[in-house]
Amino acid sequence: MxxxxxxxxxxxxxxxxxxxxxxxxxxxxxEGVKAPGHAILSICKSLVAGGVAGGVSRTAVAPLERLKILLQVQNPHNIQYNGTIQGLKFIWKSEGFRGLFKGNGTNCARIVPNSAVKFFSYEQASSGILWFYRQQSGNEDAQLTPVLRLGAGACAGIIAMSATYPMDMVRGRITVQSEKSPYQYRGMFHALGSVYRQEGFRALYKGWLPSVIGVVPYVGLNFAVYESLKDWLLKTNPYGIVKDSELSVVTRLACGAVAGTIGQTVAYPLDVIRRRMQMVGWKDAAPVVTGHGKIKAPLEYNGMVDAFRKTVHNEGFGALYKGLVPNSVKVVPSIAIAFVTYEVVKDVLGVEMRISD
Incomplete structure (x- = not known):
């Protein structure tokens, strides 16, 4: 019993x-709430989709990314890169095929988590902002406006950039170093350790302030323009491009291209200053030789404002847009590929929530 x-x-x-x-x-x-296990799985899928989108899009334009950075930081007394085609040919001739992708491994190690955090943060920020907006307006059917999307994108960009900034800093140095550099970084982790030991922890965040200021219009405009443009196309359906309430991949690529072009043009000067500040304190970089054969030390900057002042004073206002052409050629496909890849991967993984939702 x-x-x-x-x-x-x-x-x-x-x-x-x-x-x-x-x-x-x-x-x-x-209540329309997902069970905890389902919610965690959805978060993981969203992060994976964002990471894949970042890795694919950045690898596709890696040669242009490297050339952009080389143009941004080259000294006016030692011009080696005069344009996109000439620059790519020079890299190919001096360093071979691998030279075109130098720093891409480190870049992907940074961009994969950065992209994952950025897309996920945007979804969470936009959901939170939309909830607050509906509460304040008293309209349960209210939708995100372009300004609110800009705010959500700015939050996502700041969070993602701050979380992965040290990797971006050393990636810039690895990309710039050449065979003539006395000291060679062997990889991302070696570079992180070397900078920390030789220059201190704060050196890992050199150029962080202009990055924060620049990421607001850049990432914010990317998301705001992309989502607003898609929303407008779905509502107006010009030339009958909307089929079954969905935009084609080509149309979404075009939306991403427009968003990327606008965002990077507005924020580009801050990106140039950020790169230059990241090089400050790197005493083992390749020596700079002037036109008179004399070795000239690179400029030192005491902060963001000082970097702006010295750059414009010594090289003119146009120096703030050095590398803009290859960056424009890079950004158009990169941002477009990132957005579309993200949505496609989420569809494949079966994630219900899309960016627009």
Missing amino acids: ASEDVVGKSTGESAVNTIVNLAEEAKFAR
Whole structure:
């Protein structure tokens, strides 16, 4: 009898637990809330989609990314890169095919988590902002405006950039170093350790301030323009481009290209200053030789404002847009590929929530 009581008690407890679990799931369903396990899986899928989007888009334009940085930081007394085609040919001739992709491994190691955090942060920020906006306006059917999307994108950009900034800093140095550099960084982790030991922890965040200021219009405009343009196309359906309430991949690529072009043009001067500040303190970089054959030390900057002042004073206002052409050629496909890849991967993984949602 005792054993039967134990079995009966165990069976009863199991039945009660099952009923409780079913009740909880029913409650989640009634309230439109996902069960905790489902929510965690959805978050992981979203992060994976963002990471894949970043890695694919950045690798596709790696040669242009490297050339852009080389143009940004080259000394006016030692011009080696005069344009996109000439610059790519020079890299190919002096360093070979691998030279075109130098720093891409480090770049992907940074951009994959950066992109994952950025897309996920945008979804969370836009959801939070939309909820607050609906509460304040009293309109439960209100939708995000372009300005609110800009704010959500800015939040996402700041969070993602701050979380991965040290990797971006050393990636810039690895990209710039050449065979003539006395000291060679062997990889991202070696560079992180070397900068930390030789220059201190604060050196890992050199150029952080202009990055924060620049990421607001850059990432913010990327998301705001992309989403607003898609929303406008879906509502107006010009030339009948909308099929079954969906935009084609080509149309979404075009939306991403427009968003990327606008964002990077507005924020580009801050990106130039950020790169130059990242090079400050790197005493083992390749020596700079002037036109008179004399070795000239690179300029030192005391801060963002000082970097702006010295750059404009010594090289003119146009120096703030050095590398803009290869960057424009890079950004158009890069941003477009990132957005579309993100949405496609989420579709493949079966994530219900899209960026626009």
